[in-house]
Amino acid sequence: MGRLVRSCLQSVLKLVNSVIGLTGLAMILYSLWMMRVWYKQFNGDPTPPWFIYSFLGLGVSVCLIAFSGHVAAETSNGHCLSCYMVFVFLLVMMEAAITADVFLNKYWEEDFPNDPTGRFDSFKNFVRSNFEMCKWIGLVIATAQILSILLAIVLKALGQDHGNFDDSDDDYTPARLPLLRNHVQPYYVEPHLSFNGSWNVNK
Incomplete structure (x- = not known):
């Protein structure tokens, strides 16, 4: 049951994270289009304005965050999920x-x-x-970012799925190996009966 819940959460996080990735990709494409218009209009001037560079840098950053979110959702690693949550939180704060x-x-x-x-x-x-259209697009993006943080928190709380044992094996304790593999076998001395009828131990 726990594995099924984790798998569903991973899929939902990937889906929500894809919205963030598509947003970053759209920003990159728009900034490249503006750069093309800039070079065409000003005959190859090598210094595009701040707005184009800012849009391009922000789009690349959003795509990197989305990539890290996909890796974090796939592995359910606590460290990756924590980094992803911090990045998305900083992005939300900036917005x-x-x-x-x-x-x-x-x-x-x-x-x-x-x-x-x-x-x-x-x-x-x-x-x-x-x-109106831009407002709804902004709300969808903001909702996706907040949901991604919440899903990452839940996945981190569930822990990483190591996949070693099935759910049905949870009730059984695995056999423990001895601390020392080479046991010292006890040395038994065979007693011999002497002529006087008493037992003597052969040393």
Whole structure:
């Protein structure tokens, strides 16, 4: 029963983690598309703006986190699960800080460097014009991240499945091997009867 529950949790964690991985992959593809437009527009200028690099770096980081989550779900190793939970928690905290800054600070745009390409402005306009869709996408991503942390906590609590014994063998205690393999056999001395009828031990 415990193995079945662990297997189900591993599958669900992989499924939820795939949402995070697809998000990172989409960010990488979008940043590569912006970089292509940048080089095409400015005739191979070797210094793309901060927004493109930030998007690319964040996308790569999210994909690495998703990869570590897949490994952690597959192995159910406590150390891997702990690292995965820390990475996802830091990602959630960063997203929460950016969201709080956007909604609570009227001058949040001044916190970011100037973007000469205008891609940052076009991204903002796209979000504003499709706010409902972007809101639901953000909620799905945030829910997947929180669920991944909770599932990792449960998997870590269950422990690693070593797969040595079946569930039916839990009631039986495995035979213990002796501490010393070479036992010293007791030395028995055969008694001999003397002529006077008494027993003498042959030394």
